[in-house]
Amino acid sequence: MSSSSSISLTRFLIEEERAGHINAELRLLIEVVARACKTISIAVGKGALGGVLGDAGSPGVASMNIQGEAQKKLDVLSNEILLEANAWGGHLAGLASEEMDHSQAIPDVYPRGNYLLMFDPLDGSSNIDVNISVGTIFSVLRCPDGVTTPGDEHFLQPGTAQVAAGYCTYGPSTMLVLTVGHGTHAFTLDREVGSFVLTTRGMQIPEETKEFAVNMSNQRFWEAPMQHYVGDLLTGKEGPRGKDFNMRWVASMVADVHRILTRGGIFSYPLDSKCAPKGGKLRLMYEANPMSFLVEQAGGAATTGRVRMLEVQPTGLHMRVPVFLGSKQEVEVATRYHREHDAAH
Numbered sequence: 422m423s424s425s426s427s428i429s430l431t432r433f434l435i436e437e438e439r440a441g442h443i444n445a446e447l448r449l450l451i452e453v454v455a456r457a458c459k460t461i462s463i464a465v466g467k468g469a470l471g472g473v474l475g476d477a478g479s480p481g482v483a484s485m486n487i488q489g490e491a492q493k494k495l496d497v498l499s500n501e502i503l504l505e506a507n508a509w510g511g512h513l514a515g516l517a518s519e520e521m522d523h524s525q526a527i528p529d530v531y532p533r534g535n536y537l538l539m540f541d542p543l544d545g546s547s548n549i550d551v552n553i554s555v556g557t558i559f560s561v562l563r564c565p566d567g568v569t570t571p572g573d574e575h576f577l578q579p580g581t582a583q584v585a586a587g588y589c590t591y592g593p594s595t596m597l598v599l600t601v602g603h604g605t606h607a608f609t610l611d612r613e614v615g616s617f618v619l620t621t622r623g624m625q626i627p628e629e630t631k632e633f634a635v636n637m638s639n640q641r642f643w644e645a646p647m648q649h650y651v652g653d654l655l656t657g658k659e660g661p662r663g664k665d666f667n668m669r670w671v672a673s674m675v676a677d678v679h680r681i682l683t684r685g686g687i688f689s690y691p692l693d694s695k696c697a698p699k700g701g702k703l704r705l706m707y708e709a710n711p712m713s714f715l716v717e718q719a720g721g722a723a724t725t726g727r728v729r730m731l732e733v734q735p736t737g738l739h740m741r742v743p744v745f746l747g748s749k750q751e752v753e754v755a756t757r758y759h760r761e762h763d764a765a766h
């Protein structure tokens with residue numbers, strides 16, 4: 422693409438501001454997050470040469486996060502990059518991260534803005550040591566009026582309250598996928614110039630699909646409606662679905678969701694008897710909600726298997742939920758299996 426026709430993220434955001442879709446403060450916040458993702462991309466891209474692979478903590482003493490998951494060095498580094506970039510920017514009142522037990526108000530030494538930022542600094546990081554794509558996921562909410570020092574409770578807004586959401590996928594190319602509520606758009610990092618360039622305006626997920634993404638090793642632990650739904654998928658065109666399906670599972674949500682945004686599919690991390698006591702595996706505030714916002718803005722659908730994801734009322738910063746998202750018609754089918762099961766039992 423010639424440089425004269427390419428649209429940078431900066432130009433795209435200025436045009437969104439001119440269109441009245443965002444204000445200057447949100448535009449600048451998104452630029453700060455994108456700049457932090459470029460720094461993370463450089464660290465991730467160094468791999469073993471950067472001395473940042475492997476587990477955080479000292480030898481034999483793993484560093485664990487609030488999720489009870491072993492932290493990778495790059496988890497900690499990515500979290501620090503996002504915290505530092507956003508502390509002094511002046512656009513945020515507070516932020517929350519998968520890697521932090523509680524949210525943080527912006528330090529008093531810096532001016533505070535009107536937004537709340539939540540992020541998973543490096544989702545899928547268990548893949549980092551085997552060189553599989555990982556990513557940063559972020560979600561932006563308004564800080565409630567009159568709140569100058571936000572606490573966890575001020576972040577507990579449903580997904581419909583998001584004003585922006587996106588992810589950066591660190592794969593063969595580094596791509597930023599973003600919505601501010603007017604479509605879902607993809608930008609590719611031009612490493613020579615150092616800026617994100619618009620490469621897809623208005624991503625559209627095909628309504629129907631023949632591709633599903635789930636960790637099949639959990640099959641025996643699933644709820645009955647999930648067993649039934651996937652069982653029917655696997656019978657192919659001779660079965661009730663009347664078509665053969667393909668399966669993909671990267672075990673990196675950003676990579677799986679990016680594939681679905683690009684060519685369709687359904688992603689599911691359902692309840693299973695292992696994660697059911699926690700409410701699911703994936704986190705609502707900084708995984709399910711931002712991804713669901715992006716998917717809906719691309720013409721897809723996202724539910725918990727029972728209700729629309731974006732309407733779930735959060736009860737905690739690290740609340741977990743079952744996730745079904747992707748091609749609208751397929752998500753509706755999977756959700757119907759769950760609702761019909763509930764109605765019959």
Ligand code: P6P
Nearest residue numbers: 544545546547636672673674675
């Ligand atoms: P499993 C990564 O740990 C993650 O949070 C998501 O990125 C991914 O979709 C899922 O968990 C993978 O889970 O049980 O297949 O390892």
